[in-house]
Amino acid sequence: MRIRKQLEGTAMAQHVIVVGAGPIGLLTAFGLAKEGTRVTIIEAEEQFNDKPRALVYHYPVLPHLDRLGLLQDCEAEGFLRQTFGWRIHSTGELIEWKWTPEGMGGNALHLHQGLLSKIIARHVSAQPNVEILLRTKLTGCCQTAGGVIAEVEGPNGSAVLEGDYLIGADGANSTVRQNVLGLQFLGTTWPERYVATNTRINLSALNYPESVMQLDQKHGSIICKIEQPDVWRVTFVEDPELPFEGLEERIHTMFADHLPDLPYEVLAYSPYRMHQRIADRMRVGRILLVGDAGHITNPTGGLGLTGGMFDAFALIGALNRVIHDGAGEEILEFYERDRRRVFAEVTSPRASFNLRNLYHLKEGQEKEDRIAFLRAVAADPRLVEREMSFTTQMETHF
Secondary structure, eight states: OSSSOTTTOOTSEEEEEEEESSSHHHHHHHHHHHHTTTTEOSSSSSSOOOOOOOOEEOOHHHHHHHHHHHHHHHHHHHHEEEEEEEEETTEHHHEEEOOOOHHSSSSSEEEOHHHHHHHHHHHHHTTTTTEESSOOOOEEEESSSSOEEEEEEEETTTEEEEEEEEEEEOOOOOOOOIIIIIOOOEEEEEEEEEEEEEEEOOOOGGGGOEEEEEOTTOOOEEEEEEETTTTEEEEEOOTSSSSSHHHHHHHHHHHHHHSSSSSSSEEEEEEHHHHHHHEEEEEEEEEEEGGGGGOOOOOOOOOOOHHHHHHHHHOOOOOHHHHHOOOHHHHHHHHHHHHHIIIIIIIIHHHHHHHHHHOOOOOOOOHHHHHHHHHHHHHHHHHHHHHEEEEEGGGOOO
């Protein structure tokens, strides 16, 4: 379905083709379109994905969303928080980290990924120089001396799109990365399966902070409020060898141990494997990767989509400077190098650290040392600021 047609008379404008209409693809397209670039977005699905996935966006991304004119709508449909909790399942102890916006430079935003996509899509669709082609697959692409030629298959058959650049924002199973560029996706797969649920339960009545990490080898869980008043994302791990059949029954069995004894209703759930992987390149000529197409991490700590958003902001800035300011394409090479560096040196190690400390702490001294650290941070606002400002290291600065 075509949401918006291109305006006539834009043939001379630089044209960027974005493959994938997830939040990162839409965000990248919007940032380019706002500066006058003609953009075509192609998406294989017939609607935006609203399965339980990313939820939390760390405070350093908020100024970028504000600059693009998106933050007000995001805050209206989500909410901001200023606390973070750690729950020790074996004792019920709740350790709460609190900070002030003045000290941290902002808040964390809670907003369902599906809602984020819809918000950005509304803004994208209002741009006269953008078209979104749903139910349209990329079937091939080649580069020429001055651009790219993309072959697509849509509801009306095959077509060819000519552009100046092509951006792969088509997720972990990226067609652009695998079939067009033939790149490797180096890394490892965790020996667990994540199960993310949207669950209605009144944890606020028990003074749960709006984001909680529950530490336990068996009952470890990520518990984050999605929306007011009582919808929470409850995520746990299970053996990936278990069949998908019977998962709903296993969720109820797990919740009997994971959650307080309160009435609840599971609204949606999504199982998925967790990986730490990175492409061996994120740019080959006029084709670039962004978000999960270029790297993927386990979601513990909310670093996956936040990292993808920093990719998008960096690529928007770099490509706009090339297209509109006459910058050399070495700035695109810097984008490629720095985003891979950030993932390899900052994002992936921290997300792996988060997962191990949530689910794999050894009982005894190791666990006690970790709990003592969490208590010490909670008692010192300077340590809270140090720990929570980690995500500033994920940004690329030109």
